[in-house]
Amino acid sequence: MNFDFTEEQTLLDNMVTSFVRDNYDWETRCSIVKTEEGWKHENWSQFAELGLLGVPFSEEHGGLGGSPTDLMIVMEQFGKGLVVEPYLPSVILAGGLITNLGSKEQTNEIVPKIISGDRRYVFAYAEHQSRFDLFDVKTSAVKDGDNYVVNGFKSVVFGAGAATHVIIAARTSGDQRSKKGITLFIAETGSQGITLQNYPTIDEYRASEVIIENLILSKDSILGDIDEAYDAIEEEIDKSTIAACAEALGILEVLKDTTTDYCKNRKQFGQPISKNQVIQFRLVDMMMEYEQAKSILYMAITSDLSDPIERRKAVSALKSRMGQAIKFVGENAIQLHGGMGMTEEYMVSHYFKRATMIGVLFGNVDYHMKRFIDLTQSNIEKLEN
Amino acid sequence: MDTAFSKEDLAFQKEVRDFIHNNYPQSLRDSINAKRKNGEDLSREDFTDWHKILGKHNGWSAPSWPKKYGGAEFTPTQKYIFEQECAKAECQYVMPFGVNMVGPVIYTFGNDEQKEKHLPGILSGETFWCQGYSEPGSGSDLASLKTSAVKEGDHYIVNGQKTWTTAANHADWIFCLVRTNPDAPKPQQGISFLLIDMKTPGVTVRPIYLMDGSNEVNETWFDNVKVPEENLIGEENMGWTYAKFLLAHERSGIAGVARSKKAIERIKQIAKSEMSYGEPLIQDPAFQRKIAEAELELKSLEYTELRTLAKDSAGKGPGPESSLLKIKGTDIQQRVTELAMEAVGYYSNPHLGSTLSNEFVGPDYAANLAGSYFNFRKASIYGGSNEIQRGIISKMVLGL
Numbered sequence: 127m128n129f130d131f132t133e134e135q136t137l138l139d140n141m142v143t144s145f146v147r148d149n150y151d152w153e154t155r156c157s158i159v160k161t162e163e164g165w166k167h168e169n170w171s172q173f174a175e176l177g178l179l180g181v182p183f184s185e186e187h188g189g190l191g192g193s194p195t196d197l198m199i200v201m202e203q204f205g206k207g208l209v210v211e212p213y214l215p216s217v218i219l220a221g222g223l224i225t226n227l228g229s230k231e232q233t234n235e236i237v238p239k240i241i242s243g244d245r246r247y248v249f250a251y252a253e254h255q256s257r258f259d260l261f262d263v264k265t266s267a268v269k270d271g272d273n274y275v276v277n278g279f280k281s282v283v284f285g286a287g288a289a290t291h292v293i294i295a296a297r298t299s300g301d302q303r304s305k306k307g308i309t310l311f312i313a314e315t316g317s318q319g320i321t322l323q324n325y326p327t328i329d330e331y332r333a334s335e336v337i338i339e340n341l342i343l344s345k346d347s348i349l350g351d352i353d354e355a356y357d358a359i360e361e362e363i364d365k366s367t368i369a370a371c372a373e374a375l376g377i378l379e380v381l382k383d384t385t386t387d388y389c390k391n392r393k394q395f396g397q398p399i400s401k402n403q404v405i406q407f408r409l410v411d412m413m414m415e416y417e418q419a420k421s422i423l424y425m426a427i428t429s430d431l432s433d434p435i436e437r438r439k440a441v442s443a444l445k446s447r448m449g450q451a452i453k454f455v456g457e458n459a460i461q462l463h464g465g466m467g468m469t470e471e472y473m474v475s476h477y478f479k480r481a482t483m484i485g486v487l488f489g490n491v492d493y494h495m496k497r498f499i500d501l502t503q504s505n506i507e508k509l510e511n
Numbered sequence: 512m513d514t515a516f517s518k519e520d521l522a523f524q525k526e527v528r529d530f531i532h533n534n535y536p537q538s539l540r541d542s543i544n545a546k547r548k549n550g551e552d553l554s555r556e557d558f559t560d561w562h563k564i565l566g567k568h569n570g571w572s573a574p575s576w577p578k579k580y581g582g583a584e585f586t587p588t589q590k591y592i593f594e595q596e597c598a599k600a601e602c603q604y605v606m607p608f609g610v611n612m613v614g615p616v617i618y619t620f621g622n623d624e625q626k627e628k629h630l631p632g633i634l635s636g637e638t639f640w641c642q643g644y645s646e647p648g649s650g651s652d653l654a655s656l657k658t659s660a661v662k663e664g665d666h667y668i669v670n671g672q673k674t675w676t677t678a679a680n681h682a683d684w685i686f687c688l689v690r691t692n693p694d695a696p697k698p699q700q701g702i703s704f705l706l707i708d709m710k711t712p713g714v715t716v717r718p719i720y721l722m723d724g725s726n727e728v729n730e731t732w733f734d735n736v737k738v739p740e741e742n743l744i745g746e747e748n749m750g751w752t753y754a755k756f757l758l759a760h761e762r763s764g765i766a767g768v769a770r771s772k773k774a775i776e777r778i779k780q781i782a783k784s785e786m787s788y789g790e791p792l793i794q795d796p797a798f799q800r801k802i803a804e805a806e807l808e809l810k811s812l813e814y815t816e817l818r819t820l821a822k823d824s825a826g827k828g829p830g831p832e833s834s835l836l837k838i839k840g841t842d843i844q845q846r847v848t849e850l851a852m853e854a855v856g857y858y859s860n861p862h863l864g865s866t867l868s869n870e871f872v873g874p875d876y877a878a879n880l881a882g883s884y885f886n887f888r889k890a891s892i893y894g895g896s897n898e899i900q901r902g903i904i905s906k907m908v909l910g911l
């Protein structure tokens with residue numbers, strides 16, 4: 127039994143920690159989110175220089191061959207700094223899909239460019255009606271000679287405005303909600319037929335509506351096998367969910383620590399408010415929620431992610447439990463700060479907002495609770511069809 | 512025990528419903544909806560238009576005020592009906608600072624000139640009031656407030672800073688708690704209740720932005736502000752007593768039951784349009800249960816409020832039970848904003864109305880729902896935080 131980081135992991139942790147410390151002080155971050163693009167190109171170049179863009183990719187392509195634990199380390203520190211560059215949607219999620227499904231030619235071509243920072247891919251999967259069901263895909267790709275014509279609408283695609291390429295999940299056969307019949311296509315975001323409607327999100331990240339109208343793509347732009355993308359989509363979203371939870375954990379740590387400090391310093395009725403037992407117990411509960419969230423994250427990281435059933439169970443256990451911790455720690459962090467917690471000026475509200483929106487990302491508490499129940503309390507075969 | 516409406520009550524209900532139907536301006540509805548959709552702050556007119564219409568109709572802008580001061584003097588049942596109908600029709604609420612807060616203090620403790628000067632404007636909605644209690648160092652511990660008022664001839668000279676002042680950016684007048692005797696044996700004994708014209712030289716208002724980007728609260732600074740002594744309410748150094756009266760005075764509406772009911776209705780509408788697992792969300796058992804739980808908690812609260820009102824009308828005086836209404840009422844308000852946000856899934860993300868986005872995205876009903884969840888975290892903080900309210904109940908009701 128060992129929950130320690132390896133020597134390399136400690137180095138990675140130190141490196142990301144110092145990046146955040148040196149490049150992401152609060153004022154700098156606030157100025158980044160107010161810019162037109164909402165992220166900073168120099169930071170991306172620095173990620174490239176530090177090797178961070180290569181963490182999940184194989185050494186053969188110039189990456190670090192990192193594990194989910196390595197990604198957890200990066201994301202936890204990014205969470206602590208509320209780093210807004212689209213690392214999760216592009217490097218982890220889209221990068222994961224490319225590694226998972228790409229042909230030798232595709233990975234040889236694409237992965238080095240992701241690692242060098244020259245290209246950013248994002249994955250457009252959600253549609254309004256799909257909610258969190260990854261197989262609910264209306265966007266269609268119809269074969270036309272050697273090409274495909276894609277039409278559809280993708281909702282709330284994080285990081286799309288910063289991306290050079292978008293991976294589109296489209297239906298090539300089957301019903302709207304069938305797992306079979308989904309194919310992934312890669313397109314340049316500037317392609318004719320793609321319109322991006324970019325906007326800031328409530329937690330100061332960026333997302334886009336992706337409107338696809340008669341987008342013509344050659345069959346070379348297909349990622350993986352025709353009709354067979356679903357399993358890889360689910361797997362990569364699951365892995366990204368773990369990474370998102372690592373980010374959330376970093377945020378919860380800041381919320382818990384900041385709130386504890388604040389209560390020690392804020393005086394009312396002639397004494398620090400932390401002298402009231404109700405405040406003490408609340409802070410203890412926040413701390414326990416944080417520890418429990420950390421434990422379930424470690425559970426997921428150390429589970430056998432190569433076994434699809436184990437992976438699904440672990441990820442849904444993690445995401446639903448993390449969602450509950452986010453709500454408890456986040457809401458109480460605001461409450462114990464009183465009016466100060468409500469303000470835009472003070473940083474605690476920004477952490478709360480980001481954590482809350484991570485609670486929605488890749489499925490909320492209810493969604494993952496149901497998935498966990500279906501996997502553990504009912505007939506598993508039912509799910510496999 | 513009887514909670515059925517009498518014939519008169521039913522007639523009153525119809526009267527209110529018809530009045531709203533015939534008089535609530537469509538332009539106001541449109542203006543407020545457009546601002547909600549675009550995440551903009553409401554204007555002064557948005558806050559006062561409906562107030563002004565009610566003010567011209569039998570004192571309906573002031574449901575609790577005695578008739579002799581121009582109020583409607585509704586019975587508790589009438590007040591309840593009035594609130595239900597206004598909420599059902601989604602009328603903009605009347606700002607509480609004038610009508611519910613300073614008004615009753617003025618007609619109870621003020622002199623005739625003060626009543627004559629201030630009550631008509633409060634009633635009609637011409638004068639916009641705000642509340643200057645909290646200071647940076649004095650929130651829950653309000654009695655520690657430091658803003659000073661020093662008597663010089665027939666004036667007070669006021670210095671200090673108030674904060675979290677809701678709508679100070681719109682207000683004509685502010686009612687303040689100020690320290691007139693720094694040497695009183697107890698801090699509560701050195702506080703006075705002062706009305707200050709916001710246009711007086713030396714008053715500065717600075718916006719505070721909340722986490723949803725809205726500017727509803729402000730800092731209000733006083734730099735050698737000269738306030739005529741006739742603006743003092745009641746006696747010097749008795750301000751704490753008046754403030755406590757004010758807190759205990761206006762019970763109705765504190766729980767926001769009618770508005771929460773309407774909010775739950777709206778969530779159900781949203782849940783009919785949103786899909787989950789390929790079916791309308793309203794059919795998802797987990798979500799159904801959450802809605803039902805909120806409804807049941809609200810139903811209980813509705814009857815708790817009615818019990819409190821009935822007791823009050825029997826002349827027993829409102830008690831610390833109002834803390835229960837505040838805690839449970841704000842719990843539910845927060846819960847419904849959370850459920851609404853949850854209902855729209857990914858479409859809770861877009862931040863509309865920020866200077867960085869110009870096009871509307873997502874379904875109309877999803878606009879600003881996350882913003883509203885974040886904004887309503889305030890409800891368990893303001894008006895005496897829910898921790899402070901629990902303290903009151905434990906001390907005053909349970910005798911702990």
Ligand SMILES: Cc1cc2nc3c(=O)[nH]c(=O)nc-3n(C[C@H](O)[C@H](O)[C@H](O)COP(=O)(O)OP(=O)(O)OC[C@H]3O[C@@H](n4cnc5c(N)ncnc54)[C@H](O)[C@@H]3O)c2cc1C
Nearest residue numbers: 461462464465642644645650651675677889893894896898
């Ligand atoms: C949106 C908004 C609008 C407002 N509008 C107005 C307004 O118009 N006019 C006005 O005067 N004020 C207004 N307020 C101020 C409001 O009344 C104060 O925020 C509130 O009294 C809490 O004070 P504080 O913010 O200083 O928090 P603090 O008093 O510092 O409290 C911080 C935390 O400690 C807890 N706490 C403090 N003391 C104790 C204790 N003894 N036991 C247990 N827990 C304790 C509190 O519950 C809270 O969770 C508004 C506030 C907000 C957020």
